[in-house]
Amino acid sequence: MVKQLYLSVFLLFSSLTLFAQPANLRLEDFIYNEKIRTVLLYPALDNPENPTRLLTPAIKPLQSESPLVLEFDDMSAQFEGYRAKIVHCNADWTKSNLNDIEFTYEYNEYPVRSYEQSFSTKVPYFHYRLELPRLKLSGNYVIYVFSEQDRKLVLSRRFMLYETRVSIEAKARFSQGIQQQFSDQQIDFAITYKGYQLNAPQTDLMVVMRKNFRWDQTKSGFKPTNVRPFDQILEYTFFDLENTFPGGNEYxxxxxxxxxxxxxxxxxxxxxxxxxxxxxxxxxxxxxxxxxxxxxxxxxxxxxxxxxxxxxxxxxxxxxxxxxxxxxxxxxxxxxxxxxxxxxxxxxxxxxxxxxxxxxxxxxxxxxxxxxxxxxxxxxxxxxxxxxxxGNYAATENDYDILVYNRPPAGRADLLIGYRTVEWNRRR
Incomplete structure (x- = not known):
């Protein structure tokens, strides 16, 4: 009887481990099945059909009551059951060492129950919608969706939850580089960490900058150019162009x-x-x-x-x-x-x-x-x-955002403790 109990526990643990994370999961925005199209992830608005909801990146305050919403279409035009799971990631988008129970309030597997068939369209499809659950910790996350039938992956999307443990002052301007002043844009910033403990302010923070919320246009590895310990301020003002981005062009x-x-x-x-x-x-x-x-x-x-x-x-x-x-x-x-x-x-x-x-x-x-x-x-x-x-033009309107990560003492994962958006030449 005892042997059978141990065997049952072992088989249960093995099955949970088997489905803990698919082997081919990519911790990035990706579609694994060609029948899946128009994958959207955004902070919810009061009107679920407001088109502007899709212009906001998949990031929100940790304590925000408004959820993130995932939408996607299945072009097979046949209903299929889907489920989703969430992975906590470090600042570099590698999987963190946290167990599910450390960042979720409930069992980490969420059925996609909201779905609707397309209406009056020449190309038929099923539209699916899922409100993401509340989570305990800030940081980087990946949600992935898989089929209930064969548990094969169909999509994965990145999102982030942030706390305001540090404040960020930032300013965009033309590049200070002589050759880049008509083509590039420069982001200077400073971080104030009053009330937040940093043992080594020069190295404790990990800062990432994105252009137009794109993960293929990021810069990281910044170190403060000036540390003001009495004011608890870190200044990031560079002269080697490491904080400049090509301006690009209007889309x-x-x-x-x-x-x-x-x-x-x-x-x-x-x-x-x-x-x-x-x-x-x-x-x-x-x-x-x-x-x-x-x-x-x-x-x-x-x-x-x-x-x-x-x-x-x-x-x-x-x-x-x-x-x-x-x-x-x-x-x-x-x-x-x-x-x-x-x-x-x-x-x-x-x-x-x-x-x-x-x-x-x-x-x-x-x-x-x-x-x-x-x-x-x-x-x-x-x-x-x-x-x-x-082409590259310094006058091009662009959005930048700054993400500040830190791993607390004895912590086992990177947390997102500061976030700031910076607009350049905004006309809207």
């Missing part, structure tokens, strides 16, 4: 909120019983021209359907043809990039050269709305670059 965009006529950026529409295909105007390089002011969403996008106002289930999916007029370059790979593709470069947004039109082209299935995008080029084993097509 291109198109408006597909209504399919009854051509919206901004749409050159032609092709209608069929299966879908409505959108052909955008051919884009050209903006690298060598003058800066032109355009109102944009800094690379983000909104899902919306103008006639109904219920973009979540009444916005249709449309094949969108992007084309870029540029010379063929066999050593370069071109991509259409944006938050609509989670800022990832993959086969879905990779462009090919059309020898007839002399354009690089790609067709992508995208949900109706206002979509920001730009073009990225990768040459050989080099880093992705937007500047060769989009």
């Amino acid at each position: 291109r965009y198109f408006d597909s909120r209504t399919l009854s006529g051509r919206g901004y950026g749409i050159n032609a529409m092709e209608r069929s019983d299966e879908f409505t295909r959108l052909i955008l105007f051919t884009d050209k390089s903006r690298a060598n021209g003058s800066y032109i002011q355009i109102d944009d969403f800094n690379g983000q996008y909104v899902v919306d359907q103008r006639e109904s106002g219920r973009g979540s289930v009444e916005a249709d999916y449309t094949p969108v043809l992007f084309s870029l007029k540029t010379e063929e370059d066999p050593d370069a790979v071109y991509y259409v990039n944006g938050a609509f593709n989670l800022w990832q470069l993959n086969d879905r947004n990779r462009m090919t050269f059309n020898s007839e039109t002399k354009n690089y082209e790609v067709e992508i299935l995208i949900k109706q709305g206002v979509i920001n995008y730009d073009y990225t080029v990768v040459r050989g084993q080099g880093k992705p670059e937007e500047a060769p097509i989009e």
Whole structure:
């Protein structure tokens, strides 16, 4: 009897360990199954259909009563049960050593119970929605969703919860570099830690800066240039350009909120019983021209359907043809990039050269709305670059945010103890 009890406990522990974390889980924004589209994660608003809800990054105060909301579409058009789990991560997005019970208030497996079938769309889909639970600790998190049937991963998304244990003063300005003053932007900042214990102020804090809430455009590893221990202030004012970012350019965009006529950026529409295909105007390089002011969403996008106002289930999916007029370059790979593709470069947004039109082209299935995008080029084993097509201009409007992490004495994970957004040349 005792042996059977031990065996039962062992099997239970083994099963829990087996499903603790999938082996192929990537602790980043990622879609593992092609049938999943339009993965959104944002702080909830009073109106769940307000399109602007999607423009706010997935970060909120730890004690906020308003939850984060996850939405996604299943393009198989057949209902499937899904569940979600949450992983606590360190500042560098590696899994922390915390057990689930240390950061959750309940069992760490959440069924996605809110779902609805698309209505009056040519392309059918199921829309799923989940309000994330309250958690105990600040820091970096990843939520991942898997199928109830086979427990295979379908998506993962990053989010953050922060405390205001330190205060951050920040200012954006033109770069102080002689050669970069017309192309780059500089962020100077200071951290006040009054009332928060730091044993070694020079090294205890980990600071990360992001541009336009993009994880592919971050800088970290900052050390204070001046420590004022009596005032408990750390100053970060650099002269080696480590706190500067290329300005980039305003994002291109198109408006597909209504399919009854051509919206901004749409050159032609092709209608069929299966879908409505959108052909955008051919884009050209903006690298060598003058800066032109355009109102944009800094690379983000909104899902919306103008006639109904219920973009979540009444916005249709449309094949969108992007084309870029540029010379063929066999050593370069071109991509259409944006938050609509989670800022990832993959086969879905990779462009090919059309020898007839002399354009690089790609067709992508995208949900109706206002979509920001730009073009990225990768040459050989080099880093992705937007500047060769989009240019860099110091006057470009951008959003920056600063994240401050610390691991308390005897702590087993990094906590997010400070957060600040910085706007540059904001016109909205």
